[in-house]
Amino acid sequence: MNLQQMRYVLEVARCGLNISEAAAAMHTSQPGVSKQIRVLEEQLGVDIFVRQGKRLTGITAPGREVLLIAERMLRDVDNLKSVGAEFSSEASGKLSIATTHTQARYVLPRVLHRFMRAHPGVRIRLHQGNPTQVCDYVRSGEADLAIATESIGEQPDMVTLPCYQWNRSIVAPPRHPLLKLKPLTLEEIARYPIITYDSAFAGRSQLNSAFSARGISPNVVLSAIDADIIKTYVALGLGVGIIASMAFDAKTDKGLRVVDAADLFESATTRIGIMRNTYLRGYAYTFIEMFAPQLSRKAVAAVLAGEEGNDPGL
Secondary structure, eight states: OOOOHHHHHHHHHHHHTTTHHHHHHHOOOHHHHHHHHHHHHHHHSSSSSSEETTTEEEEEEHHHHHHHHHHHHHHHHHHHHHHHHHHTTTTTTEEEEOOOHHHIIIIIIHHHHHHHHHHHTTEEEEEEHHHHHHHHEEEEEEEHHEEEEEGGGTTTTEEEEEEEEEEEEEEEEEEEEGGGOOOHHHHHHHTTTTTEEETTTTTHHHHHHHHHHHTOOOOEEEESSSSSHHHHHHHHHHHHOOOOOOOTTTOOEEEEOOOOOETTTTTTEEEEEETTOOOOOOOHHHHHHHTTOOOOOHHHHHHHTOOOOOOOOO
C-alpha cells in the first residue's frame, strides 16, 4: 500500500463516491483510480466501498475506519513537510485561511495588513464559505486555519480557540420608525420585514432562539450570505436588517442608520479552528496572536498538544 492509494480513497469519498470526478480532480484516469482502490482493498482484506455493479453506493464500516486513518497519515506527511520548511526557510511559505465573508471583509484586513508587513515572504490565501464549509476546507487540508462562528465550536476532530465575542445591530433606512424607539424590543422589530443572514451563518440560530423565547415568529423575507448583501436590500427599503455589529461602517454605509441590539440577543463567539495534531509554522502562531492577542504561541501549542488545564479562554 502507498500514500497515493490513500489520496485516491479520500478524494473519492470527498467527491461523493464519484470516481470520474475524483480522477479529474487528481489529474489521472478513472480506470487508474478504480484499480488502485481495488489493490488497496485486496491488500487490507476488506472492502472500503459498497458497490452496485461498477458504481460505488456507500462506504463500509471498515472503510470508514480506513478513511480516518488515511486522513491522519496524509496529515502527518504534511506535518513532516512543514517541519522541513520551518527550518529550511523560516521567512517564507504560505498561510491558507478559511473564513466567512464577515471576517474576511470587516475583521481580517487590518490583521493581515500587519501580518504581511511583518512577514513579506509569506503568501496568504483566503477561502470563503459558510461555517460548515470553512471547517471542511481545514479538514481536507486546503486551509491551515478556520475562522468563523457557529458550528466551528462543534467539531470533535478540531481544536477550537475562542477569539472574541460580538453581537448584532439593526440597520434601517434614515427616518425609519424603529430608529426612534427607546428601548428597542423584539416585538417592535418583528412588526417589519426582516433581512438577515442565511441559517448557516453568524449566529442565526441565536437570533431565532431570541425571537422564539418571546413567542415571536419574525418575518424573514430575505436571507443572504453576507452583510453587504443585507445592507444593499435594506437600502432599497425591502426591510430592516439584523447584522453583526462589526459589519456596519459609518463611512461607507452613509445611506443607512444603525441601532445597537446587543441587549436583545445572546452574544456570539468567533473561534479559530485547527485540526488536531497539526504542526503549525512559526508565522501561523504569529498570525493567531495578531488576530486574538490572548492566544499566545505557548497557549496555542499547549492546546494542540492536548495538555490538560490549558484553556486560553476569552
